[in-house]
Amino acid sequence: MVRTAIVLIVVLALAVPLAFACSDDDEPSADEPTATAPPLETPSPQATDSTEGGRDPIYWRTLDNFRSVREGEPYKVVLRVTNGYSEDVLPIEAASEVGSATLTVEAMRVDAPGEGKGTFYTVNLEFPRQGRYEVTFTAGDDAVSTEINVLAGAGPTG
Numbered sequence: 001m002v003r004t005a006i007v008l009i010v011v012l013a014l015a016v017p018l019a020f021a022c023s024d025d026d027e028p029s030a031d032e033p034t035a036t037a038p039p040l041e042t043p044s045p046q047a048t049d050s051t052e053g054g055r056d057p058i059y060w061r062t063l064d065n066f067r068s069v070r071e072g073e074p075y076k077v078v079l080r081v082t083n084g085y086s087e088d089v090l091p092i093e094a095a096s097e098v099g100s101a102t103l104t105v106e107a108m109r110v111d112a113p114g115e116g117k118g119t120f121y122t123v124n125l126e127f128p129r130q131g132r133y134e135v136t137f138t139a140g141d142d143a144v145s146t147e148i149n150v151l152a153g154a155g156p157t158g
Helices: 002-021
Strands: 051-055 058-062 075-081 089-096 102-110 119-125 131-139 142-150
Touching: 051 142, 058 131, 058 142, 089 119
Parallel strands: none
Antiparallel strands: 051 058, 058 075, 075 119, 089 102, 089 131, 102 119, 131 142
């Protein structure tokens, strides 16, 4: 009988705190840390509309998979590299179909805690004129290319 009472006390002592920890109350207590890692900056406020493309080991996240790139206007791209490459910059080359013009830029490494596997880079791609470009992202010995159709710029406003 005493043994059963002790077991019951131990079970209750463990169950009561567990019940409070599993409650539906979404509010954190004063003792619980509430800080979370800031989200990775996305191309626009409509972060839920962003898309990821590319292939292993280089992926990119854009708002619309390069559909709204316009000449003379910056277009934000976030890159995720999964092959262990973690240099400060990620080289990018864009070759135009018209002529031999090549645009060379570098994406800068950013800290992105909580965003998943890989090293993250951001860049604002800005093309000097409309047309089709073959864009190559290079991370060490690996490279991934995509074709981007750059639209005419919006022109002067006013």
